[in-house]
Amino acid sequence: MKQLKFFSVIPAATVVCVAAGSFMSCASAQEGTGFVKPADIKSLPESAKEAQKTAPPRASTSKLAVALPEPVKRILPNGLTVLVLENHAAPVVAVRAYVRTGSIYEGEHLGAGISHLFEHVLGEGTTKQSKQQLDDEVQAIGGQSNAYTSYDVTVYHLTTAAQYFRRALDITADELQNATFPDKEVKTQIGVIHKEMNMGADDPDSELYKLFYNTAFQVHPVRYPVIGYPEIFDKLTREDIVNYYKTHYTPDNTVISIAGDVNANTAIDAAEAAFKSWERRAPVTPTLPAEPTQTTRRRAILEKDIRQTYMMMGWHTVPLQHPDLYALDVLAQIVGGGESSRLVRVLREKQNLVTAISAWSSTPNYNAGIFAIRAEMPPGNLPKVGTAIWNETTKLWTEKVTPEELHAAKRQIESTFIFNNQDVAEQAEQIAYDELGTGDPTFSRSYVERIKAVTAEQVMAAAKKYLTRDGFSTALVVPKGQGDKFSASTTRANVKPPQMVTLPNGMRLIIRENHVSPTVSIVAQGLGGARLEPATKPGVANMFAELLTRSTRAHSYEEIAAKVDAMGGTLSSFSGYNSWGIDSAWLSHDWRTGFHLVVQAMLQPTFTNDDLSRVQQQTLAALQQQDDEPEIAAGLLLRRTFFGNHPYGRTPLGTPYSVRTIKREDLVDFWKKVMLPKDIVLSVYGDVDAGEVRRLAEEQFRSFNRTGKLPPPPAPPLALAQFTTTEVKKPGIKQAVLYYGYPGIDIRNADRYAIDVLDAALSGSNLPGGRLHARLRDNQLVYYVHAYDSPGLDPGMFVVYAGTNKDQVDEVKSIITEEIKKVREADISAEELERAKSMAISADAIEKQSNSAQARVSTGDELFGLGYRNGDSYAERINAITLEDVRRVAEKYLRSDSAAFAVVQPE
DSSP states (O other): OOOOOOOOOOOSSOEEEEEETTEEEEEEOOOSSSOBOGGGGGGSOHHHHTTOOOOOSSOOOSHHHHHSOOOEEEEOTTSOEEEEEEOOSSSEEEEEEEESOOGGGOGGGTTSOHHHHHHHHTTSBBSSOBHHHHHHHHHHTTOEEEEEEOSSOEEEEEEEEGGGHHHHHHHHHHHHHHBOOOHHHHHHHHHHHHHHHHHHHHOHHHHHHHHHHHHHOSSSGGGSOTTOOHHHHTTOOHHHHHHHHHHHSOGGGEEEEEEESSOHHHHHHHHHHHTTTOOOOOOOOOOOOOOOOOOSOEEEEEEESOSSEEEEEEEEOOOTTOTTHHHHHHHHHHHHSSTTSHHIIIIIIISOOOSEEEEEEEOOSSSOOEEEEEEEEOGGGHHHHHHHHHHHHHHHHHSOOOHHHHHHHHHHHHHHHHHTTOSHHHHHHHHHHHHHHHSOTTGGGGHHHHHHTOOHHHHHHHHHHHSOSSSEEEEEEEETTOHHHHHSOOSOOSBOOOEEEEOTTSOEEEEEEBOSSSEEEEEEEEEOSGGGSOTTSTTHHHHHHHHHTTOBSSOOHHHHHHHHHHHTOEEEEEEOSSEEEEEEEEEGGGHHHHHHHHHHHHHOBOOOHHHHHHHHHHHHHHHHHHHHSHHHHHHHHHHHHHHTTSGGGSOTTOOHHHHHHOOHHHHHHHHHHHOOGGGEEEEEEESSOHHHHHHHHHHHTTTOOOOOOOOOOOOOOOOOSSOEEEEEEETTOOEEEEEEEEEOOBTTOTTHHHHHHHHHHHHOSSSSOHHHIIIIITTTSEEEEEEEEEOBSSOOEEEEEEEEEGGGHHHHHHHHHHHHHHHHTTOOOHHHHHHHHHHHHHHHHHHTOSHHHHHHHHHHHHHTTSOTTGGGGHHHHHHTOOHHHHHHHHHHHOOGGGOEEEEEEEO
């Protein structure tokens, strides 16, 4: 049997069938999602190359491209798109049909491989010709016929001498429009496909790619193999085939691409004549679900009767239209695109850990891009290979690639593209994929020029952005009996307990390594806030904190904002009643830069008059907003009523008068008084090395040795002598907001745990629930009702608040008073107590999930004298609370004779 020499340039993840007369042989491969650039050919395993000669999704402005005219595009009256690219270098023409019927668009048949089935059966006979007649006609024109199916398209193509163009076009048109799917031939091809499936199951590479995509994608249909699963495939019926043909093989869903020694206008006229009877029908193209962001590592292992271990690891990246694809292509070439690439040099040639290794970037026209690394190795080398790959990857985050590497990678991509776009079949493929992906058949003409424009900085940025420490997937195909050895992670421990060190200047540093997520939170907190600001300058503590992160001696406000935004991080400052602080969060590869910005904000703020003026205006607006919002206004009214002249009795923002009169000298003076090392705690939580953090902190704070004493705190607030009520009526509002304030505790008081349980029993814990919610919200008396404990360095308040209608205020007040009285009398069941404890424990755990939340809690606990590990025992202390404890704290603190009531309601 004659074997054809021609192989088409085939997109990744394809099933390929090569036809010679009536003979058709197929091979399957899974090498990525959609388009893989020609440079990737060099790095593919030999077993995949023949079936995987991958198509470049974009072209270049190379001499080849410039020499050819732009393709001509016409949309025919029935919706069919026809593309023609004239190339008169040789008397050859390629006629190719692209139908958007890849495996990701199979809808109700996902996983069946019905698109691939059509690749086998479409040419088995038409209403005009039998299978034998079609085969005879292909041979009569010396045609080289081929077909393949990928994730997003099924392609039929025929290359022949230019003189036979119209006959080739007629063959293609007849098969697309008039297929009959004879039962005998369909059954034959089903048997062929079963053999193809068995062949794929025997191939470690094919199994590796299937395993990888099924692991990396949890929702997107690219997770299903193009060829389908046997158990789903076998359920397809003839009715399914005919319906799929009618709904998917439509003119609007098809692109005819012609390249070669033809006249463009004549070829389009011929196509219009050949397809004039193809009736326009609305195609069925299912909407592709968006793949959720992957934030954790995934690993899947398959054991086979083999000797080598096969590994594929990859990260989610971008679709075809994204500008980062050019830097990713260059990065892939440098990492593993050729014999001089980093992974080949280090892992194969220098360390002799692998027998083959490669990398590529796949950027399809649907959002399922992947940057992948594939390796083959002796089984025992896998842990070392993983470590070596990470060593090379982490270098890319912080070190620019060399000019020599960058130049070589660009030249390799360019030359490979040119060599893989020399014949008319490849050129027809290129313009078709440009059209399918972007609607512009010339989209790729600038590909090489854009590759040439990629900088070392862009390559490093792409590595930092996409090749993250987490959020990647690994698939392993290993020898039988080896799976258990690799099921556990070979990386370092994900989470370590926090540790605290005291720096030489007395500042405390808390570090926790948490490698579960590639994020780092840096929090600095010091004693201060409204409690320590001058009584004559209310609001100075808040304004001091606001200006810390605006500008420093090294950077202006605009420069800081640009830096933070460019890294996708956050940097903010705060000031409350008891402390000031800086809160920041960064991706793990940017934390060092973030650390420098935090240090500069602490030690080198400039407090410029321009910044001061802007913050004054913003603060005055915030004060007006507080008065505009009934909930905030009622809360502040309660504070004034309960705490009187103590700093806890006012908003930390200050007063309109004080805000206007604060000068730069006031801010500098307050900064000097509170920025003392011994009164500051710094926490770094996340994907860091503790030793590196400590060394960097010691270096950055080496000259920070200021001494002094904090301003003296005010006298503790006086208890109210009687129940005190304050009311404000505001025009223009519809709801009434009422607040109760009961005597509270300071932050070091051990009663806080019993009060937390009391809070949960009354109103839930952070979420609506408990008695008050059941009686008030469930009976439609309030929109919201809640309680919370507000301790400080001085005794605070226990607060109950609710929002209701004006005419229901008295009823709401009565129910709240009744429920407070019940808990003071220990009217709580054992079941209710356990439920309250569970709510408190769960709320605490949920609140402290992120690195940022954990850093804030440990920083505050250490600063306020509780110890940075105080939160570790929260659940244990809550579980120890008894009914007697709840009764005791309710009776002690929920005292109406020392309580305050404030209400803001409509006029």
